Amino acid sequence: MIEISRRTLLKGTGAAVIASAFSGKALAAPKRGGHLRVGLAGGTSTDTLDPTATPVDSGFLTLATIRSTLVGMDAKGSLIPNLAESWEPSKDLTQWVFNIRKGATFHSGKTVTADDVVASLNLHRGDKTASPAKALLQPITKIAADGRNRVVITLDNPNVEFASLLRTDFLVILPSKDGEVDRASKDGTGPYSLESFEPGQHMRFTRNANYWDLDNFAFLDSAEIVVIADAAARMNALRSGRVDLVNSVDLKTAGMLKRVPGIKVEDVPSGLYYGLPMLTDVAPFNDNNVRLALKYAINRQEIVDKVLLGHGTVGNDHPIFKNVKFSATDIPQREYDPDKAKHYLKKSGLDTIDIPLNVAEIGFPGATAAGELYAASAKAAGINLKVSREPDDGYFERIWMKQPFCAAYWHQAITADSRFTEAFLPSAPWNETHFNNPRFNELVVTARKTVDENSRAGMYHEMQKIIHDEGGLVNPAFANYVWAMKDNVHRPDDVTTLGDLDSFHCIARWWLAA
Known part of the structure; x- marks a missing residue:
């Protein structure tokens, strides 16, 4: 992530920045x-x-x-140029100018222009789009081409981290014609x-x-x-x-x-989290006592040990991994406690409850086994989880965000703000828990325009605490990426x-x- 100073905000040009992603001996090997x-x-x-x-x-x-996206990010979390050779914010952080790489072309041979960038970003804006990036771009009031190679983006409020949002996987640039792009085009840069x-x-x-x-x-x-x-x-x-x-x-x-x-196998710690989101506006999950009961009824360490077989770390019911800036690592770890789960269930007026849980292996690998372990541990608290394994094909269209309690994974957040914006604000198309907390919503906007890092750190800590205490995410684990190759x-x-x-x-x- 960029450091919060005007000097660093202006960084983003030159081969040395790009090369930082390829540091070390591997540079000589390709x-x-x-x-x-x-x-x-x-x-x-x-x-x-x-x-x-x-x-x-x-x-x-x-x-x-x-x-390609406009902005890239290296292995240390620093922003690097991609289709944008450089960028610069206004002093008040409400306007950002992106200089598009001259000479870049699409596979079709068409030269990349500012008009392509404007049309591509506009795909994710407006009332008609269902893009998961819609919430990230919602603060934009205007995107305009300033010549062939400059794009000017105006925001409704200051955002010190706006450039980092443009690293988001969805915000790729497509060729345009008459202000429109073919979103299913095979073309790219x-x-x-x-x-x-x-x-x-x-x-x-x-x-x-x-x-x-x-x-x-x-x-x-x-x-x-x-x-x-x-x-x-x-x-x-x-x-x-x-x-x-x-x-x-x-x-x-x-x-x-x-x-x-x-064959070699590699095990890479990451902020990939395996989640069990519940819709907080659907009974019984609209009662925070029920949500807390479910959070205390899961044995996270058991899931790390038996499902991930040690290839991961326990989660703590918020989405920000320890290596992401402003991660609130000091929030006390929520432990498996069936007595506390019973306490909160009783506060909701219940002694026992039956709850369906829909899972699939595409939701996250091992979701079925995790669901069964969860059901076994929750039983001691009077919570009867009815685990249903769904077919993988079409799971994210049929089950996720449609059934009130299910399994879903998220890759590591680019920044704390990006994850909160795309998954926890009420305006986000992928707000998988239908979370809507006025204090949280206010803090997201305030943190974006706060340049002082200590103040921002406090706000992001409070946001993670709100999700931990009141959100609809049961986060049993952060999983390592484990891949294998010849x-x-x-x-x-x-x-x-x-x-x-x-x-x-x-x-x-x-x-x-x-």
């Missing part, structure tokens, strides 16, 4: 050539190229491979062009020879994604040589996989953890050894 095959968990028949509707990993990886797209099954990519930074990206000649939902089948695909790289390693067999010659697959020394597989840049940034 080899050019070859074809990478990625076996990916997380894909459905409803996959789409529409950046306003991309809820699963296959979509995120495709977007990161073929398209990324290091690879899309050769074929079969939703929920297979995607194939070819290097973009005209990409603006071939020194640091696009080492592979080509790549493909093969969606393999079943964990055992995914591991077998790697062992048999059908694929070169897999995500979401089956944790039960990770130890054996490590012993297979020619020995000839290589990556930079530092990876980013805003998403799986180097924030979904494994095709864009990784390479194959000769």
Whole structure:
């Protein structure tokens, strides 16, 4: 994250900033050539190229491979240039100017212009859009092109972190015509062009020879994604040589996989959280006593030990991981306490309660086992969880945010503000708990315009405490990213953890050894 001073706000130009993401010995190692095959968990028949509707990993990886955001972020959390070569805020932080990279082109050959940026960002604005990024851009009052290579964005209130929001995966730039973009277009500005797209099954990519930074990206000649939902089948695909790289390693067999010659397994701590969101405006979850009862009725350590098999850390019912700036690590850890759960259930006027819990493995790996463990621990508090395993296909369309208690994962937040804005404000399309707390809503806006870091830290601490105490998120665990690959697959020394597989840049940034 950018440091809160005007000097640092103006940073964002020059190769040294970009190179910071590739520090260390790995810089000398990349080899050019070859074809990478990625076996990916997380894909459905409803996959789409529409950046306003991309809820699963296959979509995120495709977007990161073929398209570009204005702003990037390195492994240390610092903003770096992407399609925007530089940016600068006004003194009052209500207007931001982004200078678009000159000479950048789409795969179709069209030159990227300020008009493309304006039209692409406007996809996520207005009453008609259902984009998950809608809430992030809601403070914008105007986006305007100032010539061919400058975009001026005006906000309704100051926001010291506004540039960081434009790193969001959904906010990729598409070609425009007459002020409109084709959201399903295969075109993009990324290091690879899309050769074929079969939703929920297979995607194939070819290097973009005209990409603006071939020194640091696009080492592979080509790549493909093969969606393999079943964990055992995914591991077998790697062992048999059908694929070169897999995500979401089956944790039960990770130890054996490590012993297979020619395969390496990597375990990367991250802010990926496995959540059990409940709709706080639907009975019985509209009673905070019931919500607290459910939060005390879960044994988080047991889930980390038995579901994650130690590949993660316990959650604390708020979404901000310890490595994200302003994380409130001093909030006391909520422990499993069936007596407290009984206490809060009784305060709601109940001695026992039956609650359906809808889960699927695409909700998060191990969700079914986690639900069953939760049901067993909650029983001691008089809470009878009825766990129902749903089909993976279409789960995020049919179940998530429609059934009042379910399973869902979120990748690590870019900033505390971005996560609160996209998932906890009442205006957010992906407010999965229907959370609406007036004090919280007020703090989000106030923190954005507060330059003093100590003051902002206090506000973000209070926001996390509000979610911890009153929110509808049961957060049992933050999961490590565990992936496996052949020995000839290589990556930079530092990876980013805003998403799986180097924030979904494994095709864009990784390479194959000769």
